[in-house]
Amino acid sequence: MQNSILNNQAFYNLTPIAIELVDFINDGEDARHFRFRLPSPQSIDKPEPGQFFMLSVPGAGEAPFTFTVTPNDQGVFRALVRKMGEVTTALFQCQPGDILGIRGPFGKGWPVNALANKKILMVAGGCGLAPLAGLIDQLITSHHHKHLALVYGARNRALQMLNPERLRWQQELSLFDVLEDTGSTQASTEENHILEGTPLDAMDSVLRTLDWTPDTLLLCGPEVMMSAAAKNFIQRGLSAQAIWLSIERRMHCAVGLCGHCYLSEHHLAHHYVCKDGPTYRWDHLQPPEKN
């Protein structure tokens, strides 16, 4: 991110690089899994799982998204997007071949090195599965991770995302789909190994099914869900230092300037999620102990 106009100093780049929309598949209600192509694989630094980028849809604006698949040697990468606001609505009107923009990668990703040999339970809700997708693929393909389980909660079957990926992952990890509204009979629910309720409702059943006890918890989803899951696992005896979560915030710069993504926790009021996050360890988010 160099800008040579002023003195050679390293300046933030607030101007995107042009990328091409390659194609997309529909993947869940109002959600699409997009493929984009960079001018070259070296156009941006190599992203770590859990890092994010700013996607520009010219005319509509810019918003943060995670890499579900990081750029390959053709510079092609993927991102899962749910149609939600102005930027994503405009993106859903784009066609293959359209030129969009990217800046990044930004932020701190999952603590990949600290995860080696850990017994990892991942709990994802809704779109929260996207920031974990790249990590899951890395753990199962290059690390051949042994103890890996994913509990994926969604409101109903139509809102489940990353359907092809979850099908593939089933062979490599213990996958538990949880639906608040299963919309079907008990028999077919059991047949498809779908649990009912929230991920937390299903947790006793999940832990009984696993023949190992998780020593690391990775969370991504609505903040209420992450907070409830973290507290639940601390009650179950897990250390706060073994719980990691990825936080979502509105962002306009991703380099700590625009101010939008601050954390309101008093001791972290100087934190910007774009720089200091989006991945946080649970104990770091808690107020410091009083002496």
Place this chain on the structure above:
Amino acid sequence: MKTQSYYLDHPNTLRNHLAKSYQIEPPEADSAKSTPPLISPKGQLFAEHENLFTFDGECFRETLPKPAPFVLFGVQSCDLTAIHYQDQFFANDPYYQARRQQALLIGIDCLSPCQQGFCPSVDAGPGVKNETADMILHQLSATSWLLLVCNKKGLNALEGLLLNPANESEFTDRDNRIASCVEQFNDDSYLQQGITAINQNQVPEELWQQLGIQCLSCSGCTNLCPTCSCYGTWERQDSNGDIRRQRFWDSCLYESFQREASQHNPTEEAGERVKRFWTHKFGDNFAQEFGRYGCVGCGRCEQTCPGVVGVHSVMKRIASDAKLDT
């Protein structure tokens, strides 16, 4: 460089000299006053609106400002301290730096307190600190001024203007006059108590909520605050079809500031937003990062706030309501 000092008959002598090579802000003569203007010079460096880039359908092109050399003339210590603070915050922002590198800063010592100011309490005045300006004006009498030159940039700008060097004793006299100005400020011990309470997280949540109710989210304080730097972005289409992204001053006190596309809003409550605003101004975490508090004691928030939740009002209420650890 050792500070050099000269006698000057009137600030306009310096202004006229600098006008040969620089654009002067503010453009009106006699702007060297010992009271900060309602609007700080913040916008000269961090523009209220500015283009970030254009997109022609294929390429994104950065649009850096290219201002001619300019002078911020007669800037008070509070605003210079704010610029010094922003220099750190925007150190890697190419748009800010493109303007900043063209700017020459002429400070002016305040010799009497202004109505809402409390710069001595936050180490931001009333005398201008050398590291925050290129030159400093200091009034000696109706017809005589002292001009301090703080650095090489200031010295170079002075080239061609013949001035008599000042006596060494003027430094001490200046310090004394500034010290006597400090003594004339009102007692504001509630400020220190408020700062302590904010940092100990001892402000009752109900008080933040009450202050939040009084905040009209009008952005008067954040616009006038010389250190406020939050911005939003939007895109505009030119008549030729090109897209321009602009950034514009935003306010963390707006209800929508953190609201996401999903409508999830981490700071939906006004009290939380007000709390974060004051923590940003007086939090020790920020002070550690920037070497000082974010507040420079100009008092403009008090002056402008229609809800009576400017700095003096807020800190007085915090000081009286907080349960301080002693």
